[in-house]
């Protein structure tokens with residue numbers, strides 16, 4: 001463990017940084033190319049949401065261990081406007097910005113675990129995990 | 135990373151077709167400029183086909199998907215067929231699981247097959263015009 005990284009996300013350029021950092025860690029941990037791509041794509045969506053919907057925030061990456069299984073955990077944290085209806089936000093095609101509205105649903109499908117905490121005025125924290133196949 | 139304004143995506147002409155390769159991460163402004171450049175080039179060259187090489191792209195998220203789909207749509211409105219080249223297998227798998235569609239854009243494994251695919255499309259179109 002020990003390997004924990006924080007990426008500040010403020011601009012579009014940071015989205016690229018965030019997903020490269022996460023991909024490198026996933027690769028080091030032994031995730032295959034397809035998993036690396038799934039993880040990097042999910043992170044790209046979460047980081048873009050921070051820039052687009054919250055303005056700024058952080059992406060935090062760490063290795064986790066459950067029983068004998070290693071996994072990668074990514075937190076996307078911001079103090080933006082928050083989300084009032086989480087279920088609605090997760091549904092495909094719903095966007096308050098006129099984009100595709102598939103980012104959250106897609107990120108959830110690409111990862112093994114997806115949890116979201118958000119309320120209006122309280123920012124948004126999203127936690128995703130992927131477990132390393134044995 | 136700082137914004138640099140000499141960023142641009144070259145668009146080449148090969149016969150009746152335009153070929154472009156996305157080698158740098160797209161961001162909003164660059165994507166808009168790229169779309170405009172492409173449209174201008176299509177108009178100026180009267181190209182009949184467009185090949186977009188995405189070999190260098192390692193993540194196709196909803197943002198890039200939207201741009202690619204928009205480009206193909208705009209080109210289509212100008213009578214230009216778009217073919218994607220270099221979509222990596224791991225990206226294809228991710229797209230399917232993500233649940234994103236490339237809006238029916240044709241894909242080819244390499245530049246050569248993209249060119250012959252476009253040639254066939256153009257020949258068919260010319261033939262049916264009489």
Ligand SMILES: Nc1ncnc2c1ncn2[C@@H]1O[C@H](COP(=O)(O)OP(=O)(O)O)[C@@H](O)[C@H]1O
Pocket residue numbers: 045049050052053054078080081082083089090094095096097098099100101102103104105124
């Ligand atoms: N970090 C966030 N802060 C505030 N709202 C968010 C955040 N992430 C997502 N949302 C809300 O959830 C909606 C759906 O998000 P998403 O599925 O990524 O689609 P899109 O980003 O294309 O709008 C967004 O339109 C926005 O209203």
Ligand SMILES: [Mg+2]
Pocket residue numbers: 045048049101102103104
């Ligand atoms: Mg989004």
